[in-house]
Amino acid sequence: MGGPLIQCQDVWKRYGKKEALRGLNLTLESGKIVGLLGPNGSGKTTLIKVLNGLLCPEHGTVLIDGEAPGTYTKSIISYLPDKPYFAGWMKVSDLFDFFGDFYMDFDRERAEQMCKALLIDTSLKMKTLSKGTKEKVQLILVMSRRAKLYLLDEPIAGVDPAARDFILSTILNNYNQDGTVLISTHLISDVERVLDEVVFIQNGQVVRQELVDDIREKEGKSVDELFREVFRTIPYGGGEW
Amino acid sequence: MLAKLIKYDIKSMSRTFIPMWVLTPVIAIMLSLSMRGMVTTSRMTPAESFVVARNGMISMVMGLLFLGVIIGLVVMTIMFIIQRFWNGLLKEEGYLMFTLPVETWELITAKGLSATFVTCISMADAVFACLMLALFSAEVVLNSLARIWNGLMEDLFKAGPVFMFNLVLLIFLVILSVAQSIYHVYAAMALGQLFEGHRVLGSCVSYVGISIAVSVVTNIIASVTSWILPNSWTYDVWYYMNHSAEVMGLVYLLLMILYTVLQIVVYHVVTERILSTKLNLE
Amino acid sequence: MEWKLDDNRPIWIQLQEQLTRKILAGWYHAGEKLPSVRDLATEAGVNPNTMQRALAALDSAGLTVTNRTMGRTVTEDQIILEGMRASLAEGIIEQFFDSAAELGYTKEQAMELLKRRES
Numbered sequence: 234m235g236g237p238l239i240q241c242q243d244v245w246k247r248y249g250k251k252e253a254l255r256g257l258n259l260t261l262e263s264g265k266i267v268g269l270l271g272p273n274g275s276g277k278t279t280l281i282k283v284l285n286g287l288l289c290p291e292h293g294t295v296l297i298d299g300e301a302p303g304t305y306t307k308s309i310i311s312y313l314p315d316k317p318y319f320a321g322w323m324k325v326s327d328l329f330d331f332f333g334d335f336y337m338d339f340d341r342e343r344a345e346q347m348c349k350a351l352l353i354d355t356s357l358k359m360k361t362l363s364k365g366t367k368e369k370v371q372l373i374l375v376m377s378r379r380a381k382l383y384l385l386d387e388p389i390a391g392v393d394p395a396a397r398d399f400i401l402s403t404i405l406n407n408y409n410q411d412g413t414v415l416i417s418t419h420l421i422s423d424v425e426r427v428l429d430e431v432v433f434i435q436n437g438q439v440v441r442q443e444l445v446d447d448i449r450e451k452e453g454k455s456v457d458e459l460f461r462e463v464f465r466t467i468p469y470g471g472g473e474w
Numbered sequence: 475m476l477a478k479l480i481k482y483d484i485k486s487m488s489r490t491f492i493p494m495w496v497l498t499p500v501i502a503i504m505l506s507l508s509m510r511g512m513v514t515t516s517r518m519t520p521a522e523s524f525v526v527a528r529n530g531m532i533s534m535v536m537g538l539l540f541l542g543v544i545i546g547l548v549v550m551t552i553m554f555i556i557q558r559f560w561n562g563l564l565k566e567e568g569y570l571m572f573t574l575p576v577e578t579w580e581l582i583t584a585k586g587l588s589a590t591f592v593t594c595i596s597m598a599d600a601v602f603a604c605l606m607l608a609l610f611s612a613e614v615v616l617n618s619l620a621r622i623w624n625g626l627m628e629d630l631f632k633a634g635p636v637f638m639f640n641l642v643l644l645i646f647l648v649i650l651s652v653a654q655s656i657y658h659v660y661a662a663m664a665l666g667q668l669f670e671g672h673r674v675l676g677s678c679v680s681y682v683g684i685s686i687a688v689s690v691v692t693n694i695i696a697s698v699t700s701w702i703l704p705n706s707w708t709y710d711v712w713y714y715m716n717h718s719a720e721v722m723g724l725v726y727l728l729l730m731i732l733y734t735v736l737q738i739v740v741y742h743v744v745t746e747r748i749l750s751t752k753l754n755l756e
Numbered sequence: 757m758e759w760k761l762d763d764n765r766p767i768w769i770q771l772q773e774q775l776t777r778k779i780l781a782g783w784y785h786a787g788e789k790l791p792s793v794r795d796l797a798t799e800a801g802v803n804p805n806t807m808q809r810a811l812a813a814l815d816s817a818g819l820t821v822t823n824r825t826m827g828r829t830v831t832e833d834q835i836i837l838e839g840m841r842a843s844l845a846e847g848i849i850e851q852f853f854d855s856a857a858e859l860g861y862t863k864e865q866a867m868e869l870l871k872r873r874e875s
Contacts, residue, residue: 248670248754249670285573286572286573287569287572287573287753287755288753288754289750289751289752289753304575304576304577305575307573307574307575307576308575310573312569312573314569316566316569317566318566318567318568318569318570319567319570320486320562320567320570322486322489331482334478335475335478335574335575335576336575
């Protein structure tokens with residue numbers, strides 16, 4: 234497939250009266266690590282769910298590797314949601330079996346090695362693991378897939394700095410370099426060094442899309458600074474600090 | 475992929491069900507043995523009326539236990555099936571299931587088939603447990619059971635091929651009815667998803683709503699059928715049917731099977747459409 | 757190994773500068789093979805494409821040589837290494853004079869400070 238990996242045109246998604254995505258347009262190529270940046274409620278999670286097929290937009294086209302969300306796109310997308318999603322009764326090794334059964338691109342050896350390196354006993358049931366360990370297992374499973382698109386929804390929110398470093402280096406070490414990683418976050422300064430490109434999203438629309446190097450070279454700013462500029466809110470009552 | 479889904483669904487259910495399936499007959503045996511103990515002591519008293527009264531009470535208690543066993547297994551099975559669908563597809567685990575490279579109908583069918591399978595086994599287990607209950611208990615119960623069994627065997631030998639076929643169809647119909655009840659629940663849960671913020675309530679309301687709709691439709695069909703059949707034709711059919719109860723049974727069974735399958739299809743389509751397009755996991 | 761990066765300037769340029777210093781300081785010897793792009797990127801906590809760009813710049817400057825069989829190695833050409841060392845030193849000296857000028861010293865006065873310090 235030649236063209237861009239992700240193509241969204243005029244995508245609308247409403248929840249009752251609330252409009253989460255309003256005529257969103259986005260094009261992303263392969264082989265990049267992209268940051269999906271925006272304040273809470275801007276539509277980041279909704280966009281990710283539309284891309285991986287968990288939500289059906291009311292209007293607009295969504296194409297992943299040239300196809301609408303369906304069985305093919307799900308087979309090439311590796312998704313990390315912002316909450317744990319595994320049945321507690323399964324053992325870690327059961328999960329490896331599960332992923333191996335349904336995903337052809339799952340690299341079981343890699344997953345086992347990572348668990349070993351972290352001293353995680355794969356014969357333990359998920360429900361007996363601590364919250365942090367559960368999150369690590371989930372990350373390992375997602376990054377062990379040789380996917381074309383990795384969708385990571387807030388992977389470092391609510392996590393201590395050491396774990397944050399671990400998560401980012403796990404992503405860097407394991408992602409398929411022919412594919413694209415889309416990281417949605419509102420913690421910019423922690424991830425900006427890892428990003429090739431950033432997409433700023435606000436009120437359900439893409440307001441800016443830049444290469445990170447362009448931001449630094451042409452505007453002399455960090456992505457964090459640009460973010461603050463773009464999303465600056467006027468305090469109630471008006472005026473400056 | 476469908477086979478793999480079924481494999482995982484059965485795997486996740488058997489952890490709870492296998493202990494239940496093993497324990498239920500065991501408990502039944504233990505209960506009946508203790509009943510037997512009571513019966514033996516009661517036989518020691520000489521007065522006949524006393525014994526009859528005691529035996530009557532035993533039968534009643536046995537009957538209650540019989541009921542209790544069935545109800546227990548049924549309730550647990552229903553609750554578990556609902557919970558597997560609700561938690562497995564409509565809660566956090568849904569994030570995992572709906573991002574698998576499988577079609578929505580495969581997810582639903584896997585859950586439906588494994589739930590039907592498990593329910594049928596539970597039903598067989600309940601019957602088995604009740605037999606165990608009877609087997610080890612008072613001779614009175616055992617004798618009446620033996621009599622019923624012999625009667626059945628005689629009838630079976632006298633019966634023709636149509637009767638046997640009807641029996642097979644009957645069993646098939648029972649299994650289909652189980653599937654239909656399960657899909658009824660699934661459709662209700664899917665409809666419940668449309669009530670943002672009140673999903674549980676929405677599901678219950680939908681369940682009742684569907685039940686009402688189905689009985690209304692059934693009544694309409696029954697009335698219409700009996701109304702439009704022309705009299706002479708009815709007479710001929712009635713004459714033929716009167717001469718062969720088995721044929722009447724056959725036709726009836728086939729119609730019921732058709733109707734049940736129709737309901738299953740409708741429920742499946744409703745569930746599949748809602749989960750494909752209106753899904754919104756929390 | 758410490759990587760001190762400033763998010764306001766292009767990262768690849770900073771990586772190139774720091775790798776250059778590491779080579780000149782002897783972290784990587786002449787002819788030594790550098791770690792893979794991926795390993796370096798993970799170590800520095802940056803995007804592999806960014807690190808690739810920095811390494812390509814090192815290739816252009818002649819500090820490293822990329823060979824199909826041997827991968828990326830530090831050049832053994834002493835002329836290039838000395839040249840780079842000299843040009844970086846030039847920059848440091850410039851900076852010294854500029855900073856001294858900011859404090860109000862002329863060039864001659866700044867040189868006096870140096871002599872006095874080293875005697």
